[in-house]
Amino acid sequence: MRVRILRQQTSLSESYWENFRVDVPKDMTVAGLLDHINFNDDIIDENGNKTTRIGWECSCLQGICGACAMVINDIPALACETFIKDLKKDEITIRPLRKFPVIHDLIVDRSVIHENLKKINLYIGEYHPVKAKNLKKAEKEHRQQYDVAKCLKCGICLEVCPNYVNGNSFFGALFANECYLVSSRNETEKKEILKNYEKHFGNTCSKSFSCMDLCPMKIQTIASVAGLNKNSFHN
Amino acid sequence: MESALVIGSGIAGMSSAVELAGKGVKVQLFSPFPSERSQSVMAAGGINAVLKGHEEGDSIASHIEDTLKGGRYIAGERAVRGLCEGAEDIIDHLEKIGTVFSVNESGRPDRRAFGGQSHKRTCYCGASTGKQIVSALIMEVRRFEAKGIIERKLWRFFHSALIKDGVCYGALLFNEITGKLEAYCADAVIIATGGQNKLFGKTTGSTQCDGYAAARLFMQGAKLKNLEFIQYHPTAMETYQKKMLISEAVRGEGGRLFYCEGENRVYFMEEKYGSGGNLMTRDVISREIDAVKKDVFLDISFLGRKEIERRIPEVKDTCLKYRGIDICNEPIPISPAVHFFMGGLAVHLNHETNIRNLFAIGECASMYHGANRLGGNSLLAAIYGGRVAAGEISGRRVERESINYADILEHENERLDMLRQSKSSFPVNYIRDMVADTMNRDLGIVRNREALERGISDIDYYLSVADRISYDSSVLMYANYSLKGILTLAKATLISAEFRKESRGSHFRSDYPKESKDYEASSIISYNDGKFDVCLDKESVYES
Missing domain, CATH: 1.20.58.100 (Fumarate reductase/succinate dehydrogenase flavoprotein-like, C-terminal domain)
Structure with missing residues (x-):
């Protein structure tokens, strides 16, 4: 199997493609594949030339930390839960997420995500939940809050979003979900949050919701948006 | 004190940072990656606390006894008492800052049963307790970041502490972006860098935790404690990339361990220990599996698809995703894997090491768990330890001594240059x-x-x-x-x-x-210029 990897030695150097030939089981993940290439003492490319180890980020290796987000065969995904057998082509192309600055090979700097959340100063502070009308609704809200708090901040929703460019003004789905979580668990914060939500998400989102198709935690951003719009209406 | 460095931004590190900031102490919070990548997010099970409305017969005394017994009576009684007494307040605080707990009919955190405990006292957030707490704490840290009291610094790896005459004045951090060492000074330093997983290669935990911070501090004069106590989880599933934890919940739901002899299944735990054999403690089961010297499996298929999907959906998904195994029809191949380190930096009751103004909390510190940790006590200890260290630091007078770190920085930079060559x-x-x-x-x-x-x-x-x-x-x-x-x-x-x-x-x-009475104490190891000295802490100098 041929593996093409877009590499970049430092944040300032040029990127280039490097190809590898590997023979690995199909039920291995892309994380396992990268480990396999890196495991040898000498790393050899497809032409038999010695090269350097491939830089990539990982921590949990089981889909709950978001470190290994990258673009695999043109689709942003977590390497640790993308299986070779599920990839349609015989050739695998791997590149870093495109909407974040590259630090080294497949490692990108996603600090804009945290900087934007910090800028808006989103936090629950005191638990003052919005009172649901009935038990069923309360359970539904609780489920959505639980799901949203599982957000990995991996950046995949931003990578796939047609509206997200660089995080200067539009902050993307993870921001909308965070707004929902905070406003639903602390009613007193709602007004200020809604203002920022409109400015940095609501007014720009074209509702393609491609973010939901690829979210590793399957967060239903549309439900968060509905919750926030409902709050908007009440105000 | 007025300033502190917190190194590590998982649950322990963030808890101490938030507590310090709340008391007006300025914090610099260092980690290579954001808190979402910390091992804390992998803690699934729950957090122990005896709350109001507890199960009949339960009490704080019972939580203390379970913890001491689980640790085979070498954990400090006073330390464990503080931990268990502080648990309810911690749950209240986590609720207050918006942690999404699984709740009961009255809207309070629900509780589940956990191994080695006499009562149902483990509060939980579905199957992602650690992750939910991390999410809530990140917001709290952000609140103080906005006020300028906490400053987060990413891409910084611990290098060494700035220590002179047994007092810590700060730390050297390596900035992987600039490729340079940076020196930071503060009134106190808290180490919260997790366990030493990487010593063992593939474990159930994060690849980021390798024990280096404790190791380097050991070489700089800090003492380490109880390193020999390493918890193996009996049921991990081998995958190409890691040893994937198969939750204790599977055995809790009736899962049966067996190996094959010809066509027959041998339920070795039940044969040896009777009907409760599969629910023996982690150390006993791990040893029995090790002794079998054959491939061992865990079967839960008899529960039926509907019940499996209702009670342990995450386990079903993990097995299907990573090994193509449908646990509704076939058993799970398992083997024990390194899971938790009871040992680490030796600390006193206030979480200070033998080096003044240097503190350690969370898994990198050895405290509360003795010779074995109970499930649900690690999240509790991470938060409690962070609070204790923060309380001590904020209440201590500033010492106006300082260190001239320029020479140290130059020397260490030279060493790194030599390494590069x-x-x-x-x-x-x-x-x-x-x-x-x-x-x-x-x-x-x-x-x-x-x-x-x-x-x-x-x-x-x-x-x-x-x-x-x-x-x-x-x-x-x-x-x-x-x-x-x-x-x-x-x-x-x-x-x-x-x-x-x-x-x-x-x-x-x-x-x-x-088990021998002669060894009913913690082991303490120290390092001096290549020489290792180990002894028993019979006088309970640490953890007291």
């Missing part, structure tokens, strides 16, 4: 892999003198070449400079295991299979 036939990653092989072979579930001495001899060899490794520019600088510390920690762990000539909790010696 080094070339030999020993690539750093090769040695790291070899260390993991040695540790898994010689410091397994069942230990003996011969194996431990062989392990020490192997590590000695790697230590002899550690100063002339082949520098690998394609891995992090950190991976290069941390090697010697990791080897030193590996050796200290093997020496501690050899020293304890008895079997207690998670430490089992085939040549000393009985």
